[in-house]
Amino acid sequence: MSLEGDRLLSELNGKLDAGDILAGPAVDERYRDDPDGKLGALPEIVLRPRDTEGVAIAMAACNRLGQPVVVQGGRTGLAGSARVQPGEIVLSLERMTGLGIPDREAATITVQAGATMQAVQEAADNAGLMFGVDIGARGSATVGGNIATNAGGIRVLRYGMYRAQVLGLEAVLADGSVLTSLKGLPKDNSGYDLNQLFIGTEGTLGVVTRAALRLHPKPLSEVNAFCALPSFEAAIALLGLLRQKLGPLLSAYEVNFAPLYDDMIPSMAAPAPLPAGSPVYVLTEIQGNEPDRDGERFAEVLMQAVEDGIVSDVVVSQSPREFHALWAVRESVNPFLFAMKGLIGVDVSLPLARMQAFLAQTETAIRAIDAGANIYVFGHLGDGNLHYQVRTVEPSAAYDIIYRGVAAAGGGVSAEHGIGLDKKRWLPLVRSDAELAAMRRLKTAFDPNNILNRGRVFDIAPPDPSA
Template identity: 60%
Template sequence: MRDDATPETGPEAGAPPAALLDRLRRCLPPAALLTGEAIGSAYQEDMRNRPSARPGLVLRPSTTAEVSEALAACSVAGQPVVVQGGRTGLSGGHRVQPGEVVLSLERLNALGLVDPDSRTILADAGVPLQRVQEAAAEAGLMFGVDIGARGTALIGGTIATNAGGIRVLRYGNLRAQVAGLEAVLPDGAVLTSLRGLDKDNTGYDLNGLFIGSEGTLGVVTRALLRLHPAPRVEANALMALPSAEAALALLGRLRGVVGRQLSAFEIMLSDIYGGVVSHLGRAAPLPTGAPVYVLAEIQSEVADDACADRFPEALMAAVEEGLVTDAVIAQSRREFLQLWELRDACAEHLRSLPNRVNCDISVPSARIAGFLDASRAAIRALDPEARFLVFGHIADGNLHYVFQTKAQDAAEACLMRLVADWGGSVSAEHGVGLDKKRWLGLVRSPAELAAMRGIKRALDPAGILNRGRIFDL
């Protein structure tokens, strides 16, 4: 996806029908409705600077009941609604299309207490991810999902996109963290499953419908989230390697040595590593210029776990064998965080670069090395001067495949076809939204797309909720 689009305010969305406004004013408090000049420009913000219409109405409910009232009114009026969380999405799902009103989760922000027995916490959809992480940490626990936008991304949005992040390898994506959900259907009906049962085989898993549905089937209002024991042992290391093949070999080696204590295994190609080091303006922990860099992390909830010794021993053995050409192991909490800062700063560094195509893709992890070779060769055939700034979660096959080229449209289309040819996905963790739906047919069969459309029609027969996201009806 091209990231150099010129920022625009976009067309006016127009005022909603007077009858709808009258009904909303009767059933919602004044703070839940913004119209006219009270609507700030933030509701048009987009991380990729793509055009967004100015909404004529912003709904800001603070309770599930208010969400229900708002959606019921919009459903009767046939009023299209776009749901917004922290607006950190990278696929355009939250951008306002002409004629849509905004339903913002920002005032749904209550956070319950950690239940230490069940290791769960109840969070409203508008609670930032970082608040959940902090509440878990205060109770001696941790939340398994972490992403760079942790301070801004809201729980409802991370559920709607099934967010992944850096520790999917150990804890799974957002779907694995949900013990129960409350969601409001487009007609205002409320579905609640917040009992936190580990076993409940009474029919369809309705929770699963909403996780990853990008707000097209209903609005998640509350979630019962699973927590994990906080690590008592935590260590990381940055390594330089001669190739992606070597990185995959190292991944297999570490899995064999430390098992599930391997909590992260992140890859950065040469140009992105060098660029981030320069962007941060500090000494590089390892010299630049190696073909591949890997940041690996271990976590254990057992204080005397022997993996704390096996991890550095395995890395030193890999250096001696030539599998790793150089390595630095964090010796303090400060160094541990500095190594992670390198990885976190990738996205910030990239925003300053021109002629950039940014694709969130996945291929089977065992095929990543071959895919990288094939895709770079294919894109360089279109533009010999293309520059590759790839990074991501190599252990789960997710690459943030970023490259600079003047042949942006042709190169992006080439990459997406290759992703499909290699058995991958055109969206690994950022969803489909408005921007990626043109590629969906490459990786989903006509039967799958028909099933998705059937579910959409069943739950949203009026077609008001996040219409045109993922696919068109």
């Protein structure tokens, strides 16, 4: 144990239960896990409080000692925010998984930050309600991590980002003080909305400990369809048509560009719903309240799209089994890509009007440096969010091409995964010096000793020469 570690343990002695502290050999390798495979440092100490008070005690002690802390939820983040850096101890929310009973009338639920997204979804479902955000990592990603990254996923089109689900938060600041704003009111302008400070700031301004979340009425019908389209323009036209004809029923619009679908078919567990060979595939979904009619109406609009030539082939789900089978096609993308060695992946947002030009220019530029590169693009077209993957012998140059292309198109270098450690070198491409200075102003105001998720999103620059 280092001197710093000993100091922290003695500072916490008698304040936290022994069971809340793992130290030295008791620290498991799992705290180094990272979905990108970039192993973090093995922390000397892991604090695992069971409640907000424990988090407050832990933070106050670390703040007194200037001890850097990295916060961990489900450790499934894709930007390295939770990856342990040398000298950091871990504050894990893994034992704070409590779920309140949903309030059916107000359509809210209050949960601890270590609860998984799936646990929230199931609690909502059991109360006849629905949680509006869904992502592939639902089984491991936690509420706290979802809030820290302002998670997006497949139904942003209808329900908004995670920010839109947050009616109240409790958070512990770096100095251990506790902000509790858990009334869960849908409309409240009684002073600053401090919740916003902790959403999408990747744990750098405070540790979220509890959240009051918005739930929605459970739709009475869900129907999806898988479509083959002749072009990018057709995908934009279909989105417009569905919005116009179905209005608020439209709940997902996921795109998959060639050759991704063709290449993944052999690895799919189930038969392909449509033949390979189209330039674009779209999975779209509606959620409605007229089970006898919604599917038929959806099919009519899609048939019109076929007649208009913007859809070349389509299959509409006719049963819950078919509905889940079509979603399984969408969920087959990640295992297919994750199994591929040497793939780089980014999560970018683009103005719809400039997306097609971005795709063409980026592919040309990548092929100019590596003619044999594989390019796989899918994402949430309705939100302008693409997940762009490249297998290339020139990964560093490819990153540069993609991010510079995104910046030139007026896009963002992270749509829903966050910046963390792994993307911060590209952040200045899309945010001005004045914006970065304002972020540092916030960080300094709320964590003057820079102990909390230090170096995530940005560094406090210029570096202090005396440090």
